[in-house]
Amino acid sequence: MSNHKAAHAPELAVSEWFNTATPLTLAALRGRPVFLHTFQVLCPGCVAEAIPQVKRIERVFANTDLQIIGIHTVFEHHAAMSPVTLQAFLHEYRLKSPVGVDLAEDGSDIPLTMRRFGLRGTPSSVLIGRDGSILHHAFGVEDDIAVGARIAMALSARVPEIEPAPVSEQDGACADGKCEAPSSSKDAA
Secondary structure, three states: OOOOOOOEOOOOOEEEEEOOOOOOOOOOOOOOOEEEEEEOOOOHHHHHHHHHHHHHHHHHOOOOOOEEEEEEOOOOOHHHOOHHHHHHHHHHHOOOOOEEEEOOOOOOOOOHHHHHHOOOOOOEEEEEOOOOEEEEEEEOOOOHHHHHHHHHHHHHOOOOOOOOOOOOOOOOOEEOOEEOOOOOOHHHO
16 A cells, blocks of 8 residues: 555554564654564565565665564464464564564454554555655565565655654653653642
8 A cells, every 4th residue: 555645553452572582662762764574484475485585675775774573473373372482483583673572462363553554454565755754565475576666766765854752851751652741740839
């Protein structure tokens, strides 16, 4: 899906990260294009087509500022696709880019990031522009040339002026991509 007026990408909801020392947020990555791909370790199309494509994207765009993020979006066979299974999968398939486990909550079989992005299943991919807007959204695996052309166009886009995020004096004042300024008792005098 390509939009004339691109929607702003919702924030990721991840319970655990692999291949990164610190958790990633789309807000912190603003200014860089992001290729987000969702998969399940027991999804035949993911294993046979999407993961090899992601490895090619990792290789071809390694010297750019493209951020590739995998989201393990489990909506079936939950017990078989644990974080331990995912860690072994990432090792065996040699994926280098960061991978997060989509947050399951509210007793729903559909994890939160999958719902926020309106994904139909796996494999899916979302290309996010430097300004945080969704440039392209796809279900299934598209041709390498089309994906590469879209990524190249996102990389060639001008880097937007980014306003710094508000700084809070309190720990834990930032949540869900929003930071709340602390109230000041000095103003009461």
